[in-house]
Amino acid sequence: MIFNHAMRRNSVKLVGDRSSSLGLTRGRLVLVSGFFVLAYMMLAVRAFDLTVIQGEFGAGAEGRQFEQVQKSVPEDILRADVVDRNGVLLATTLKTASLYADPRYISDHQEAAQGLVEIFPELSFGDVLQKLQSEKRFLWIKRGLTPEEQARVLEIGEPGLGFRYENKRVYPHGSLMSHMLGFVNIDGEGQAGIERSFNKYLGYGDSLSLTLDVRLQHILHREVQKTVEEFSALGGVGVIMDVNNGEILAGVSLPDFDPHNLGSAKSSEIFNGITLGVYELGSVFKIFSTAALFETLNVPMNTTFDAREPIKVGRFKISDYHAEDRELTVPEVFMYSSNIGSAMMGQAVGTETLRDFYRDLGLLDTLDFEIKEVTKPIVPSPWGDVHTLTASYGHGVATTPLQLTTAVSSIVNGGYAVKPTLVMGGADKAPDQNVRVVSEQTAHRMRQLLRLVVDQGTGKNADVPGYRVGGKTGTAEKPRQGGRGYDRKRLMSSFVGVFPVDQPRYAIFVVIDEPKGTKASYGYATAGWTAAPAVRRIITSMASVLGIKPAVVKKDKEFGDELKQYISVKKRG
Amino acid sequence: MKKIRGRTIGVFLVAALSGAALLHISQNVQQAEDDLARAKLSYESQQEMIRVLDVEWAYLNSPGRLEVLAREYLDVQAPGAGQMMPGQIALPVGDIPPEIGASRIEGDGVSSLVHNISQSSGEVSGVVRGVPAPGRKPKSQKGDFGALLNGLGKGATQ
Numbered sequence: 001m002i003f004n005h006a007m008r009r010n011s012v013k014l015v016g017d018r019s020s021s022l023g024l025t026r027g028r029l030v031l032v033s034g035f036f037v038l039a040y041m042m043l044a045v046r047a048f049d050l051t052v053i054q055g056e057f058g059a060g061a062e063g064r065q066f067e068q069v070q071k072s073v074p075e076d077i078l079r080a081d082v083v084d085r086n087g088v089l090l091a092t093t094l095k096t097a098s099l100y101a102d103p104r105y106i107s108d109h110q111e112a113a114q115g116l117v118e119i120f121p122e123l124s125f126g127d128v129l130q131k132l133q134s135e136k137r138f139l140w141i142k143r144g145l146t147p148e149e150q151a152r153v154l155e156i157g158e159p160g161l162g163f164r165y166e167n168k169r170v171y172p173h174g175s176l177m178s179h180m181l182g183f184v185n186i187d188g189e190g191q192a193g194i195e196r197s198f199n200k201y202l203g204y205g206d207s208l209s210l211t212l213d214v215r216l217q218h219i220l221h222r223e224v225q226k227t228v229e230e231f232s233a234l235g236g237v238g239v240i241m242d243v244n245n246g247e248i249l250a251g252v253s254l255p256d257f258d259p260h261n262l263g264s265a266k267s268s269e270i271f272n273g274i275t276l277g278v279y280e281l282g283s284v285f286k287i288f289s290t291a292a293l294f295e296t297l298n299v300p301m302n303t304t305f306d307a308r309e310p311i312k313v314g315r316f317k318i319s320d321y322h323a324e325d326r327e328l329t330v331p332e333v334f335m336y337s338s339n340i341g342s343a344m345m346g347q348a349v350g351t352e353t354l355r356d357f358y359r360d361l362g363l364l365d366t367l368d369f370e371i372k373e374v375t376k377p378i379v380p381s382p383w384g385d386v387h388t389l390t391a392s393y394g395h396g397v398a399t400t401p402l403q404l405t406t407a408v409s410s411i412v413n414g415g416y417a418v419k420p421t422l423v424m425g426g427a428d429k430a431p432d433q434n435v436r437v438v439s440e441q442t443a444h445r446m447r448q449l450l451r452l453v454v455d456q457g458t459g460k461n462a463d464v465p466g467y468r469v470g471g472k473t474g475t476a477e478k479p480r481q482g483g484r485g486y487d488r489k490r491l492m493s494s495f496v497g498v499f500p501v502d503q504p505r506y507a508i509f510v511v512i513d514e515p516k517g518t519k520a521s522y523g524y525a526t527a528g529w530t531a532a533p534a535v536r537r538i539i540t541s542m543a544s545v546l547g548i549k550p551a552v553v554k555k556d557k558e559f560g561d562e563l564k565q566y567i568s569v570k571k572r573g
Numbered sequence: 574m575k576k577i578r579g580r581t582i583g584v585f586l587v588a589a590l591s592g593a594a595l596l597h598i599s600q601n602v603q604q605a606e607d608d609l610a611r612a613k614l615s616y617e618s619q620q621e622m623i624r625v626l627d628v629e630w631a632y633l634n635s636p637g638r639l640e641v642l643a644r645e646y647l648d649v650q651a652p653g654a655g656q657m658m659p660g661q662i663a664l665p666v667g668d669i670p671p672e673i674g675a676s677r678i679e680g681d682g683v684s685s686l687v688h689n690i691s692q693s694s695g696e697v698s699g700v701v702r703g704v705p706a707p708g709r710k711p712k713s714q715k716g717d718f719g720a721l722l723n724g725l726g727k728g729a730t731q
Contacts, residue, residue, distance in 0.1 A: 027581060034585055042592055049600070081627075089631040095621055172631035218636035544652050 105160035209424035211247035231515030243409035246418035282476030285394030335457035346392030361407035451560035466550025470501030473527035495531035
């Protein structure tokens with residue numbers, strides 16, 4: 001009471017400055033309290049917001065889940081698609097789950113390992129168990145799972161098993177064009193083919209259009225495969241090229257491989273015979289020696305070459321497989337594929353000139369091509385006169401099938417050098433803007449000779465009525481293994497066909513490695529029995545796929561008929 | 574005292590209003606972010622779905638697979654070179670040449686063929702009469718698809 005009284009007395013006394021400072025203090029206290037109340041209110045509101053409004057079942061959950069998934073996916077741009085000339089997908093990248101284990105969180109190692117081996121039979125139980133018992137915090141179990149496999153792993157319910165999302169390269173057509181497309185390693189880096197040479201470009205996310213046509217690729221693959229099987233051959237190579245611009249429409253090298261399953265591929269399957277295989281291709285080279293003869297000496301068609309006796313040069317003896325034992329005109333030399341006649345042609349042209357001519361056609365230098373797996377042709381060094389003779393009929397010089405197809409295209413298209421290309425837009429130049437390698441007259445004569453071979457010579461089996469097919473056979477003996485000389489039983493049989501020969505559009509080259517004769521081929525394994533029929537079937541299928549109409553030509557109006565006057569005696573039927 | 578209280582209330586009011594506005598904005602931003610994330614998720618999953626479907630389409634239309642299926646289920650085989658008629662049947666490639674008018678496409682084209690199949694309960698009549706039927710094998714009844722093919726075959730050979 002006394003205190004209250006004193007207080008009251010004191011309060012009465014507090015007037016002026018003191019009174020105002022007390023009020024100010026009280027005001028500040030209220031302000032601070034208010035601030036705290038407001039802060040707690042905000043916290044309460046925020047807590048309500050986080051737990052109820054944006055809670056686990058709120059609208060934002062899905063989006064945040066996505067962000068979490070995104071964090072586990074590499075942030076780089078998806079490797080771009082590769083498509084064919086018609087936009088058909090050849091290679092793409094899909095997001096796939098990869099399975100890892102954090103052994104610390106594995107509850108039952110035995111059960112988890114057993115479950116995983118049941119899902120992935122290719123994994124060994126021991127290896128998986130060893131991994132799951134490891135001290136490490138992160139171990140890959142299996143990469144590139146299918147959605148079904150992922151679901152089955154989730155069914156195991158093991159907390160120590162987790163997924164990381166990775167990008168996987170997928171080739172919908174499997175092995176169909178494996179040597180052209182190539183493949184990538186597990187980190188998505190191109191290791192061969194287009195995947196390797198355009199690794200950076202595809203990595204930027206820009207899709208790539210190839211000149212390949214998946215339909216023609218299938219036809220070529222089917223027919224080369226069929227021929228390889230029919231003649232029990234070691235392998236085969238095929239190329240289809242647009243002769244006017246060098247675009248490669250199809251390219252096959254057998255045996256081939258599945259780019260999704262590289263682990264089981266043999267080195268012989270991964271080997272790209274189109275650009276890496278250098279072969280002595282035999283008589284198909286007569287196209288070049290004959291063209292060189294016309295181009296450099298401008299000889300008439302009735303020029304004759306004495307093919308009665310084999311040519312002997314040192315230890316070499318050049319003889320004819322289809323011996324005619326008489327003097328042969330140029331069309332006869334070409335039609336009967338006379339080695340003697342061709343060697344004489346080479347001799348007439350001269351060593352320097354023939355070598356330069358071959359070089360101009362790109363047969364002697366490493367191929368300049370979009371795919372990096374290329375090799376240098378095998379060329380005699382030094383190139384002596386004897387090499388001129390053998391090179392005239394395709395021995396002593398080994399080159400790749402793609403270089404040969406390109407050289408043939410450069411001659412038959414009117415004489416303009418073309419460069420092989422696999423990427424759309426790589427052949428924008430008009431043909432006549434390219435360098436001329438032979439004159440129009442030589443090109444025309446060569447087309448006539450090519451037609452003659454198919455109409456009446458060694459390439460009859462390649463003829464498709466109505467499609468004016470021209471071509472040249474080539475049966476080369478392979479070098480003897482571990483010794484000098486050639487093995488007569490081990491052949492490289494090839495045929496290069498062009499059609500329609502009067503105005504060529506396509507060149508088709510097929511090489512069969514070591515075919516064995518069959519009953520149907522009367523034991524022959526030469527090009528006329530092996531590669532030529534394959535080219536006939538390819539052209540037949542191509543015509544119906546591309547909608548190319550046949551032309552009816554009267555018997556005496558056949559392209560190249562005027563050459564028949566230079567064919568004197570027809571020895572065989 | 575009255576003066577201080579009024580100012581305090583004013584500050585409280587401003588603070589409360591600012592807080593509310595901030596919360597509102599933050600909510601809107603959060604909502605927008607969620608919408609964006611959801612849209613991205615949807616876009617990404619649809620893109621992925623399109624890629625998967627593209628692969629599936631390319632695989633299912635692979636010429637090798639189609640050839641096997643055609644051999645198994647169709648009674649026709651690819652025409653030989655001798656079966657293609659010069660100057661009369663040209664497979665359409667690229668643009669339709671001007672000389673082939675729209676009426677011809679509508680009259681003999683695929684759409685009319687499909688219409689007739691769906692409309693007719695019995696045989697398909699004469700729609701594909703002009704097309705040669707190369708190398709037909711003996712027909713076999715294989716469920717609904719086989720029946721459809723059978724119907725087509727009858728139409729073609731009439």
